[in-house]
Amino acid sequence: MPQIRPFRSGDEAAVADICLKTADAGTDATGVFDDDTIWAEVFVLPYVHRHPDLAYVVESDDGRVVGYIVCAPDTDAFEDWFHDEWWPRRGARWPRPHTERTRQDGTLIYAYSRRSGAEPYADEYPAHLHIDLLPEAQGQGWGRRLIETVVADLTARGVPGVHLAAASENESAIAFYPRVGFTPIPSHPGVQAFGMHLGPNGPSRSRRA
Numbered sequence: 117m118p119q120i121r122p123f124r125s126g127d128e129a130a131v132a133d134i135c136l137k138t139a140d141a142g143t144d145a146t147g148v149f150d151d152d153t154i155w156a157e158v159f160v161l162p163y164v165h166r167h168p169d170l171a172y173v174v175e176s177d178d179g180r181v182v183g184y185i186v187c188a189p190d191t192d193a194f195e196d197w198f199h200d201e202w203w204p205r206r207g208a209r210w211p212r213p214h215t216e217r218t219r220q221d222g223t224l225i226y227a228y229s230r231r232s233g234a235e236p237y238a239d240e241y242p243a244h245l246h247i248d249l250l251p252e253a254q255g256q257g258w259g260r261r262l263i264e265t266v267v268a269d270l271t272a273r274g275v276p277g278v279h280l281a282a283a284s285e286n287e288s289a290i291a292f293y294p295r296v297g298f299t300p301i302p303s304h305p306g307v308q309a310f311g312m313h314l315g316p317n318g319p320s321r322s323r324r325a
Contacts, residue, residue, distance in 0.1 A: 117177060118176050118182070118256075119174070119175050120175075120258070120265060121173060121175055122168075122169075123171035123172060123186075124168075125168075127164070127181055128161060128164065131161075131164060131184045131186075132153070132155075132160060132161060134160075134183065134248050134250055135155050135156045135160040136156065137250060139155045139159070139248075141283040142283075142286045142288055149218075149220040149223070150220055151210070151220075154220065154223060158223060158226070158227045160184070160186055160246060160248075162194075162198055162206075163186035163246065164186055166194060166197060167187060167188055167189065167194075170187040170189060170266060170270075171184065171185065171187070172262055172266065174249065174253050174262065176253070182250045183248060183250060183253045183258055183259075183262065184262075185245060185246070185262040185263065186245065186246050187245040187246075187266050187270070189242070189243045189270060189273060191242055191243065191244045191279075192232035192238050193232070195230045195231050195234060195235070196231055196232045199230050203228065203230070207224075207227055212224060212228045213225055240279075240311065241276075241277035241278055241279035241311040242276065242278075243275045243277065243278040244278060244279050244280055245278060245280050246280065247262055263297075267312070267314060267319055271314045271316070271319075277311060277312060277313045277314055279301070279309055279311045280293070280298070281307045281308065281310070282307065282308055283306065283307060284305075284306050284307060284308055298310035298312045299311055
């Protein structure tokens with residue numbers, strides 16, 4: 117039977133592949149960038165490196181990793197670490213674009229620009245997460261269970277809120293997050309952000325709903 121288990125060393129290639137296979141608004145992004153590895157270096161590998169204790173995977177009956185959730189409990193601290201330590205080591209092979217001509221350019225500009233205060237959500241929702249499931253693991257409750265697992269961890273640590281963002285065209289994700297306790301919050305063009313307040317009595321919806 118499939119199960120949720122903690123991320124462990126050796127899962128990096130599997131979560132990187134899932135990130136790529138779901139990065140294009142929930143669909144396969146293979147070939148969208150000149151270098152497919154950029155997706156994981158920005159959106160999943162830094163999280164399992166920095167906070168493996170807040171990373172979980174869905175493992176299939178045959179032992180394959182088919183989904184994951186990763187989380188940073190303190191967005192501002194994570195973004196500064198990404199800017200100062202992770203990206204200088206891992207991103208130097210991709211020079212910063214001068215202008216945004218392609219989607220790859222846009223993602224690289226975003227990566228080079230990450231630092232504390234760059235996103236407006238962290239004051240009210242200090243943590244943020246990324247969650248991705250391959251199609252074979254969708255529609256079975258694993259997304260809800262992954263979120264519940266991380267929310268329980270964050271609540272136990274006294275983190276007061278968590279946020280995430282989805283591409284505006286990812287209709288299934290935008291429909292899903294309110295069903296698991298998130299509330300839409302003001303967002304940048306092209307994305308829809310969601311927030312959830314946490315507390316000793318469990319999650320609560322945003323006061324800005």
